[in-house]
Amino acid sequence: MAQAEKEFSVVGKRTPRIDAYERVTGQAQYTGDLQLPGMLYARVLRSPHPHAKIISIDTSKAEKLPGVKAVIHHGNAQIPWSSGGHTHRRFIFNNPVRFVGDPVAAVAAADRHIAEEALGLIEIKYEKLPHVLDPNEALKPDAPKIAPEGNLSVGKGNFSAPIEESWGDLDNGFKAADRIFEDTYITKHVNNAQLEPRVSVAKWEAGKLTVFASTQGVSNARTDIAKDFGLPLSKVRVVSKYMGGGFGNKNQAQDYDYMTAMLAKVTGQPVKLEFTREDDYIGMHGRWSSEQHYKIGVKQDGTITAVQLAAVTNIGAYRKQSGNLSGTDFYNIPNFKKVIKPVHTNTVVGANYRAPAYPQSVFGFASFVDQIAFELGINPLEMFEKNRIQKYKSKTPFTSNYLDECIAEGAKRIGWNEKWHKPGAMSGAKKHGIGMALGGYPFRPGLGAATIRVNPDGTAHLLVGVTDIGTGAKSTMAIIAAEALGIPLSQIQVTNGDTDVTPYSVGESGSRTTPFTGPAVIAAAEDVRKQIFAIAAGRLKVKPEELDLRDGQVFVKSDPSQKTPLGRVVAQSGDLIGRATTNTSFKDVEGKSFAAHFAEVEVDTWTGHVTITRYVAAHDSGTIINRLPAESQIKGGVVQGIGMAFSEELLTDTLTAIPINPNYRDAKVPTHLETPEVEVIFIEHPDPYGPFGGKVVGEPPITPAVATIANAIFNATGKRFKELPITPDKIVRAIQV
Amino acid sequence: MEDEKKGKGLSRRSFLKGLGGGAIGTAVISTGLVKPDQAEAYSPEAAALTRGRSAVSLKINGKTYRVEVEHRDTLAEVLRDQLGLTGTKIGCDRGECGACTVMINGRNMYSCSQLAVWMAGKEILTIEGLAKGDKLDPLQEAFIEHDGPQCGFCTSGQIMSGKALLTKNTKPTEAQARRALSGNLCRCGNYNREVAAVLAAATKAG
Numbered sequence: 001m002a003q004a005e006k007e008f009s010v011v012g013k014r015t016p017r018i019d020a021y022e023r024v025t026g027q028a029q030y031t032g033d034l035q036l037p038g039m040l041y042a043r044v045l046r047s048p049h050p051h052a053k054i055i056s057i058d059t060s061k062a063e064k065l066p067g068v069k070a071v072i073h074h075g076n077a078q079i080p081w082s083s084g085g086h087t088h089r090r091f092i093f094n095n096p097v098r099f100v101g102d103p104v105a106a107v108a109a110a111d112r113h114i115a116e117e118a119l120g121l122i123e124i125k126y127e128k129l130p131h132v133l134d135p136n137e138a139l140k141p142d143a144p145k146i147a148p149e150g151n152l153s154v155g156k157g158n159f160s161a162p163i164e165e166s167w168g169d170l171d172n173g174f175k176a177a178d179r180i181f182e183d184t185y186i187t188k189h190v191n192n193a194q195l196e197p198r199v200s201v202a203k204w205e206a207g208k209l210t211v212f213a214s215t216q217g218v219s220n221a222r223t224d225i226a227k228d229f230g231l232p233l234s235k236v237r238v239v240s241k242y243m244g245g246g247f248g249n250k251n252q253a254q255d256y257d258y259m260t261a262m263l264a265k266v267t268g269q270p271v272k273l274e275f276t277r278e279d280d281y282i283g284m285h286g287r288w289s290s291e292q293h294y295k296i297g298v299k300q301d302g303t304i305t306a307v308q309l310a311a312v313t314n315i316g317a318y319r320k321q322s323g324n325l326s327g328t329d330f331y332n333i334p335n336f337k338k339v340i341k342p343v344h345t346n347t348v349v350g351a352n353y354r355a356p357a358y359p360q361s362v363f364g365f366a367s368f369v370d371q372i373a374f375e376l377g378i379n380p381l382e383m384f385e386k387n388r389i390q391k392y393k394s395k396t397p398f399t400s401n402y403l404d405e406c407i408a409e410g411a412k413r414i415g416w417n418e419k420w421h422k423p424g425a426m427s428g429a430k431k432h433g434i435g436m437a438l439g440g441y442p443f444r445p446g447l448g449a450a451t452i453r454v455n456p457d458g459t460a461h462l463l464v465g466v467t468d469i470g471t472g473a474k475s476t477m478a479i480i481a482a483e484a485l486g487i488p489l490s491q492i493q494v495t496n497g498d499t500d501v502t503p504y505s506v507g508e509s510g511s512r513t514t515p516f517t518g519p520a521v522i523a524a525a526e527d528v529r530k531q532i533f534a535i536a537a538g539r540l541k542v543k544p545e546e547l548d549l550r551d552g553q554v555f556v557k558s559d560p561s562q563k564t565p566l567g568r569v570v571a572q573s574g575d576l577i578g579r580a581t582t583n584t585s586f587k588d589v590e591g592k593s594f595a596a597h598f599a600e601v602e603v604d605t606w607t608g609h610v611t612i613t614r615y616v617a618a619h620d621s622g623t624i625i626n627r628l629p630a631e632s633q634i635k636g637g638v639v640q641g642i643g644m645a646f647s648e649e650l651l652t653d654t655l656t657a658i659p660i661n662p663n664y665r666d667a668k669v670p671t672h673l674e675t676p677e678v679e680v681i682f683i684e685h686p687d688p689y690g691p692f693g694g695k696v697v698g699e700p701p702i703t704p705a706v707a708t709i710a711n712a713i714f715n716a717t718g719k720r721f722k723e724l725p726i727t728p729d730k731i732v733r734a735i736q737v
Numbered sequence: 738m739e740d741e742k743k744g745k746g747l748s749r750r751s752f753l754k755g756l757g758g759g760a761i762g763t764a765v766i767s768t769g770l771v772k773p774d775q776a777e778a779y780s781p782e783a784a785a786l787t788r789g790r791s792a793v794s795l796k797i798n799g800k801t802y803r804v805e806v807e808h809r810d811t812l813a814e815v816l817r818d819q820l821g822l823t824g825t826k827i828g829c830d831r832g833e834c835g836a837c838t839v840m841i842n843g844r845n846m847y848s849c850s851q852l853a854v855w856m857a858g859k860e861i862l863t864i865e866g867l868a869k870g871d872k873l874d875p876l877q878e879a880f881i882e883h884d885g886p887q888c889g890f891c892t893s894g895q896i897m898s899g900k901a902l903l904t905k906n907t908k909p910t911e912a913q914a915r916r917a918l919s920g921n922l923c924r925c926g927n928y929n930r931e932v933a934a935v936l937a938a939a940t941k942a943g
Contacts, residue, residue: 020881023889024896025873026824026864033823111789115810194838195828195890195924243828244890245924277829470888470925628884632927636887639926664833666924672915675928 009550010384010482011692012684014628016330017475018494019468023619028242031214032199032274040069040200041112042263042273044256045105045119046283047097048659050346051144054095054124062121067110069267071122074104077262080228081255084661090318092262096129098146098317099346100658101282103255107622108263108271118546122304123329123628133657135314135343136291145379146317146344153319153342161326165354166337167393173306173335175535181372184293185364186723188649189314191286191662192353193669196244198280200260203270208692211235213257216246219465219509221253222499228258240467240497247640248352249284250469251509256283257375263432281662282349285391286650288342288350292364297335302378304331304369306386309338311361317344320351327703330403330438330594331387334394345572348650352509354637355441355699359706363724364705368435372421372722380711381407381416384438392590399591400695402620402689403438406596410436411616414598424718429606432613433716436598438619439704441511443591443687443695445584448520452481452528452578458552459491460528460566464521465505466513467497471698472629473513480518480691484525486549487566502583511593511696512624513542518691521584527648528578535568585687594696597638597708607737608728610646610713612674617701618681623693626680633680641705643670647725782885793857797822798866806853813837813848816863821849824864828922835921837862838894841891844902847920866895866902876900887925894921899935909941 022028059071074093081090093103097210105122109115118173130144135141138151144149152160201212206373207232215221218238226236243250260273275283289691290313297306302407313323323342373383388403411417419434426432451463462481466475474494482489496502506516533544536554540562548557554565617634624630647668651660661667686693706724714720719734762856789808794801798822804819813830816822816839825848828836832850839848840862867874876899879885886892890908895918902909902917909917915928 016881016884017886020886022882023886024877024880026822026870026893028889029823030826030890032827033817035818035821037913111813113807193924195888195922196826196833197828242889244828245888247924249847264810277833439889470886472887627888630929632884632887632925632930635929636926639928640924643927662827663831669922669924670926670928672919672928672932675915675926676930 008483008692010479011625012623012627015475015479015489015626017472017629018478027461029199030244031201031240032196034201034212034272036201036203036270038268039272040108040110040263040267042106042108042121042271043258044273044275044279044283045122045281047100047102047104049126049128050100052097052126053129054097055127056118056125059086059105062107062118063123065118067114068107068118069110070104070108071118071401072266074264079258079262081258081717082224082228093614097126099348101318101348103283103483105322106259106263108267108364114276118287126599129661130443131346131657133345133347133652133654135345137310138345139312141340143594146346151344153315153323153344162342163322163340163552164338168335169336170306170308170335174297176305179376180295180297180301181368182295183368183377184291185367186721187290187348187363187669188392188724189286189289189348190353190644190648191281191650191667192247192249193664193667194245194247194249195702197270197277198254198256198274198275198284199256201270201272202260202264203266208235210238210239211257211261212239213253214250215240216250216467216469216509217252217505218467218497218499219504219696220507221257224253224543225257225261229261239501242283243467243469247354247514247580248509251507254284257322259267262336277664278662279361281650281667282659285316285351286319287347287353287356287360288315290325290360292325293359294365294367294368294370298372298376300360300376300432302373302376302383302386303484306331307333307334308611309421311340313340313342314347314350315342316349318349320349321356323350324357325361327359327363327365330389330440332389332394335551348659354640355703358439358441358703359641361708362437362439362703363706363710366704367710367722370435370711370714380422380436381411381420385434388438394736395592396588399443399586399589399689400622400685401592401594402683402685403594404619405592405683409683410598410616411594413679413681414459414600414614414616416504417535417597419600423715426716429604431603433601433603433712433714434599435708435715436596437704437707437711437712438596438729439700439727440592440594441696441699441703443515443593443690444512445586445689446506446512446516447504447519447521447583448506449581450517450520450524450579451503452485454528454532454566454570454576456567456575458487458565458570459493460485460487461493461495462521463495463502465499466517467495467508469508471508471513471633472626473508476514476628477517477521480521483692485529487552489688491552506662509674509732511699514691514694515696518694519584520580523580523582524578524690527580528576531578532566532569533574535572536564539564539569541646591689591695593697593700595700595704597704598713599708601709601712601716603713603731605717608731608733612642612676612709615690616679616681617677618683619700620683622685622687622690623698623699624682624684624690625694630697633682634680637701638678640708641702642674644690644724645706645726646674647727649725746841748825759778775886788850791854793854795856795861796855797857798863808852808854810853811849812851812856814851815853816848821920822863822865826893828890835894835898836891838897838921840897840901843901843904845898864896865897875898875941876903876935876938879934879941883934885927885934887927891921895923895931899938903939903942907942909935911936
């Protein structure tokens with residue numbers, strides 16, 4: 001695309017977010033900030049048992065508590081929750097309950113204290129059923145059955161099946177190998193832990209339901225709600241203006257949105273349902289845990305000839321997403337086979353968390369590749385460089401691929417050649433280590449839509465369905481619009497995230513906003529520019545194609561002194577509206593953003609404490625539309641990786657099946673004190689298929705972070721940690737052996 | 738296997754109420770509404786009567802508000818629900834995340850862990866009181882320039898902890914800034930930016 005090569009006036013700068021003022025003054029209205037007249041407050045009661053049949057629910061005491069307006073449960077509110085079209089049907093209240101935290105009732109009351117008190121007055125008789133917590137146990141034939149189809153989760157069809165993928169010839173690949181290595185890596189359930197607890201506000205007016213949802217996708221939330229409540233789309237409105245993070249666990253509409261809508265319906269009043277932090281940790285989902293068994297064939301020089309991955313992932317009691325593992329994506333593997341078994345257990349659901357299938361499996365695979373480099377006596381930098389992916393599945397070219405430059409620039413910045421030493425070779429109690437790993441995320445095109453209204457004063461109003469979960473998507477869309485229109489950014493207003501007002505958006509997840517909606521914004525700008533030039537051509541007495549628009553002036557390209565202000569052109573028409581729905585696709589190419597991360601650590605071998613002393617993240621995301629928030633996203637992804645590497649794990653008591661650390665303090669999310677300065681390098685080459693040459697930014701940074709840190713700890717200690725999180729006690733124990 | 742199970746009995750709020758509300762319980766008993774020997778047998782109607790309410794004067798952002806609050810209402814709840822000062826967020830409601838940080842008598846404190854009835858006579862500053870008219874506080878400006886907010890949910894708290902630091906230490910080191918903000922979690926992981934903004938504001942002010 002020619003646009004990738006031109007000089008940009010707005011794209012590629014360091015631009016503060018267009019809504020930063022609202023965010024630093026407390027004026028930004030998040031869902032939980034809404035107060036509607038007559039609004040009730042709601043809370044959710046959850047199962048204390050991992051697997052039990054509900055025999056009876058007695059709500060009479062709760063209903064007698066002054067201020068209580070409604071109690072709903074499976075007996076009077078059995079709404080299916082289809083959770084984005086997955087085949088395994090689930091209800092908002094289930095009987096039997098299948099994990100500690102499965103919702104059993106919700107109460108609406110005059111205030112939240114009363115709602116909370118009422119939960120304690122609901123009397124439930126349960127018949128306990130046998131339960132299973134371990135996914136390997138759950139696969140055994142005599143294990144308690146959690147889903148009707150069995151504990152191996154249903155795949156795309158309606159039957160239980162593992163995820164399988166293969167190419168090349170595995171047997172020949174292993175035959176061609178000089179050495180074959182096998183090992184197992186284990187990762188744990190980690191919660192998304194976004195700062196904003198789940199909250200939903202719903203009201204009904206004349207048969208129309210409005211849900212103010214804290215959702216990453218208003219369009220798909222509306223689709224789900226309409227389908228499950230049996231309403232036409234025109235009778236459902238979903239609004240999400242500001243939302244306090246999600247990282248994948250606020251996609252679509254969730255069960256609490258449905259409960260809120262149902263409580264609002266039965267009470268005839270608006271309802272706000274709030275999760276407590278504990279609700280948030282156990283009631284929704286976190287990243288699926290995994291046990292990954294690898295068999296890797298290599299040549300003596302380190303070249304990978306074959307990889308076989310057999311894994312079990314724990315997706316908890318209900319299926320929401322795939323349970324896949326994709327950490328092998330960044331390597332050139334000529335012969336490959338994976339069989340992943342996503343398994344149901346009576347535990348908290350395992351589903352999407354930023355780059356869902358990646359950080360856990362990049363940890364496993366990149367740790368093992370690093371280990372094999374050690375066994376073969378090869379410097380890890382050479383090993384990763386030699387085996388980096390060049391073509392998708394060894395055959396399809398990428399739209400662009402600068403992983404080699406990410407590796408080279410990152411290694412140079414951290415000083416790999418000067419600082420790398422043999423693993424465990426440093427003397428003294430505090431040991432230096434350096435490590436690296438590769439990562440990235442698919443860049444895919446798809447359906448997007450945008451509307452741009454140009455006003456008679458020369459300003460423009462962009463309407464997009466995207467929500468802004470903290471990525472700066474709203475600003476990104478405004479920047480793309482300003483660039484494509486030729487209007488200064490300050491003259492662009494954005495209305496987003498309201499299904500009654502804004503056009504379709506895929507939802508802000510899977511790093512899809514820029515590649516899906518970005519092209520639609522450009523096309524809508526082109527549509528309105530055509531209308532502008534058609535009108536201005538008459539005034540300036542030239543042909544429309546001879547005109548351009550820049551800085552709010554329509555001018556003749558060959559003689560810019562012949563010009564007219566945009567506002568004057570538009571004024572004749574009231575306003576001008578450009579719109580576009582785009583659905584681009586790739587043919588014979590694959591898209592991916594790439595990353596190489598590098599870390600230096602200091603391991604205190606007496607305490608097991610690890611300090612990250614330096615962190616360098618080199619990324620190929622094509623053109624960076626807005627450097628300031630893009631850098632912030634890279635930094636943030638790394639910080640989430642630090643938590644997963646060092647401390648985070650949802651612990652479940654094996655006897656009672658009760659999660660024992662469902663809160664920030666005990667789940668140990670990283671704080672200011674554990675966070676190093678993350679140095680961000682953008683390897684910027686415009687991608688020929690991306691809007692203004694941009695690929696994706698949001699998911700990639702978390703993907704290599706965990707493995708990078710683990711490999712640095714190996715370099716420091718000479719000990720390989722094959723199970724997350726790498727806590728001080730594990731380090732001390734390993735070193736003392 | 739059958740067993741009877743209620744929902745979780747003791748919430749943090751009822752625990753707080755228990756701590757702060759000793760006097761309330763006594764008062765109710767002395768009026769004879771609930772006899773001591775019946776206190777064990779819980780009835781919803783009796784529970785409703787034990788909810789104490791008081792009028793309290795709150796001095797917030799230089800203005801005095803006279804509000805009636807339940808004794809179990811936290812400052813964070815009263816700010817948000819009664820006074821519409823929703824810039825103060827509740828992220829955990831248990832003193833862990835710092836989203837609800839405000840300044841009380843010049844110190845940064847978690848407003849989810851302070852009962853509103855304790856606030857009489859104290860000077861409370863929230864995010865809404867930081868700007869002087871249309872003029873943003875230098876720290877707010879620095880947060881805009883340095884991309885302090887990603888999702889923005891922790892931002893008010895980060896800024897209030899930063900403000901408390903800069904009030905007593907106009908030239909903090911990076912380590913001091915990190916330490917001062919360490920009670921404010923940011924799951925977007927924007928810690929580099931928040932510290933940079935505090936240091937930039939200090940330089941600007943100096």
